[in-house]
Amino acid sequence: MHALSDPVRISIVAELRKAEEGLNCVETTGRLKFSMPKSTCSQHYRILRESGIIHSERRGVEMTSKVRRKELDSRFPGLLDAILKAWRREHGE
Amino acid sequence: MHALSDPVRISIVAELRKAEEGLNCVETTGRLKFSMPKSTCSQHYRILRESGIIHSERRGVEMTSKVRRKELDSRFPGLLDAILKAWRREHGE
DNA sequence: TCTATTGTTCGGTATTTGTGAACAATAGAA
DNA sequence: TTCTATTGTTCACAAATACCGAACAATAGA
Known part of the structure; x- marks a missing residue:
């Protein structure tokens, strides 16, 4: 919960849910409306990783991350969808 | 989201959802597994109130608070239920 | 080997949160 | 009324957390 x-x-x-093949830090920063230094981005990814929300994998020089949809849905059914739905409702798109 | x-x-x-008639700070503190000073409790109630999650009403010397179920469910359907379900799964009961 | 790119770690700073003490508000008794 | 007990809020400072730049690590390709 804290992670989300x-x-x-x-x-x-x-953004990760929209990208089928996953994203790395630099790509993510480029797609968000605000910018942040890569150290901050790295920290956020670490928190998401350690809380089990995403899975990261090294591909050459980059780290590609994806949302762990199956694991999350089986452990907390409907939770991520409900949170993302609420978030979209507040933040347009 | 931050509030929750x-x-x-x-x-x-x-706890508020279990108590039909609402609870005040002192009652709440008594039901939780951990304890906290009343100033801290007051702060948490303030955050919950300002984020629209609860409604508080003075009854004599105490402030009775209730979850704003209808408003929340109409604005973010299923969100609170999903979060509470996930929370119970992690923290027993 | 050298360079470019991506990501992590570390240390200091800034922001946020927790807490005790003082204060405010209300109710009831003296 | 005045005094006391109870509940909750506000304020200021301490503790915990987050942000960010700089240095470092890892990988790929020239």
Whole structure:
């Protein structure tokens, strides 16, 4: 819950869900409306990773991350969808 | 989201949902597994109130609070239920 | 080996949160 | 009324957390 409560992190998760093949930090930063240094981006990814929301995998020089949809849905059915739905309702799109 | 991400506040909301007639700070503190000073409790209630999750009303010397179920469900359908369900799954009961 | 690119770690700073003490508000008894 | 007990809020400071730049690590390609 703490991991998903931060506005930056929920934005990241929303972008990751739209990208089938996953995203890395630089790509993510480019798609968000606000910018942030890469160290901050790295921290947010670490929190998302350690809380089990995303899975990251090294591909050459970059780290590609994806949302762990199956694991999340089986453990907390409907939770991520409800949160993302609420977030979209507040933040347009 | 921020209001509901704190473990103390989600516990308070869970207790409020169980109590039909609402609860005040002192009663709430007594029902939770951990204790906290009343100033802290007051702050958490304020955050829940300002984020629109609860409604508080003075009854004599005490402030009785209730979850705004209808308003929340119409604005964010299923959100509170999903979050509370996930919380219970993690924190027993 | 050298360079470019991506991401992590570390340390200091800034922001946020928790807490005790003082204060405000109300009710009831003296 | 005045005094006391109870509940909750506000304020200021301490503690915890988050942000960010700089240095470092890892990988790929020239």
